[in-house]
Amino acid sequence: MGRDLLLIAHLLLLVSWLGIDVGVFYSSFVMRRPGLSTDTRKQVRHVMITLDLAPRLSLILMVPVALGLAHMTRFGFLRYDSGMMDALLWALAAITVLWAVATAIVFFRRQVTPTASSVAAFDRFDWGARAVVAAGFLGLGLWSLFGEGPLGPDWLSWKATLFGLIVAAGLWIRVAARRYRPALMDLLENGESPERLAAVNRTIRGVYPAVLSVWAGVVAMVIISVIRP
Numbered sequence: 001m002g003r004d005l006l007l008i009a010h011l012l013l014l015v016s017w018l019g020i021d022v023g024v025f026y027s028s029f030v031m032r033r034p035g036l037s038t039d040t041r042k043q044v045r046h047v048m049i050t051l052d053l054a055p056r057l058s059l060i061l062m063v064p065v066a067l068g069l070a071h072m073t074r075f076g077f078l079r080y081d082s083g084m085m086d087a088l089l090w091a092l093a094a095i096t097v098l099w100a101v102a103t104a105i106v107f108f109r110r111q112v113t114p115t116a117s118s119v120a121a122f123d124r125f126d127w128g129a130r131a132v133v134a135a136g137f138l139g140l141g142l143w144s145l146f147g148e149g150p151l152g153p154d155w156l157s158w159k160a161t162l163f164g165l166i167v168a169a170g171l172w173i174r175v176a177a178r179r180y181r182p183a184l185m186d187l188l189e190n191g192e193s194p195e196r197l198a199a200v201n202r203t204i205r206g207v208y209p210a211v212l213s214v215w216a217g218v219v220a221m222v223i224i225s226v227i228r229p
Helices: 002-030 038-072 082-112 117-146 154-190 194-204 208-227
Strands: none
Touching (some): 002 208, 038 082, 082 117, 117 154, 154 194
């Protein structure tokens, strides 16, 4: 029963992550349409940011679900004491749930006081935590592929490696978006002009390769899960 529940959670998180992210991606095109009023652009941006919360939470919660499935299906961590692994995974689940709850709280707080010190502090924590997750899964996957790592079959090791790269691509999105946000705020605060719209279009194109890399990685993980080469 526990394994089935984790598998259901795994599938639902995958649908939430990839499916809703498509809506975020599409909204970025709608928001840049010429001739829209400032109010309309702000509403579309609000929808886009709100939708983006789902993929962020899905990625966080995928961590304990994925590792829990590897443990419960006996595809990984066989050399470790089962009771110890259960305790570690429950602790990890508690930490990631708190992380997800904090992410949602900060999201709503950001709408009211975007410059609050607590928001900036959480952003630094979130960045660091995602970097740790990226490095952890990348290391776990490569260790299991080329060494004596704890994951059993190669297909699972490849999935762990891809997940680490996907999380890293998410950080790439944030870096690329640093040039996009000022251009967008200039457009929203000062109204449309050919120059402002061109600046938004030019800077957002730097974000799309990272987004498409995340999608490609997720699709690759699904394919590997099905065919299990």
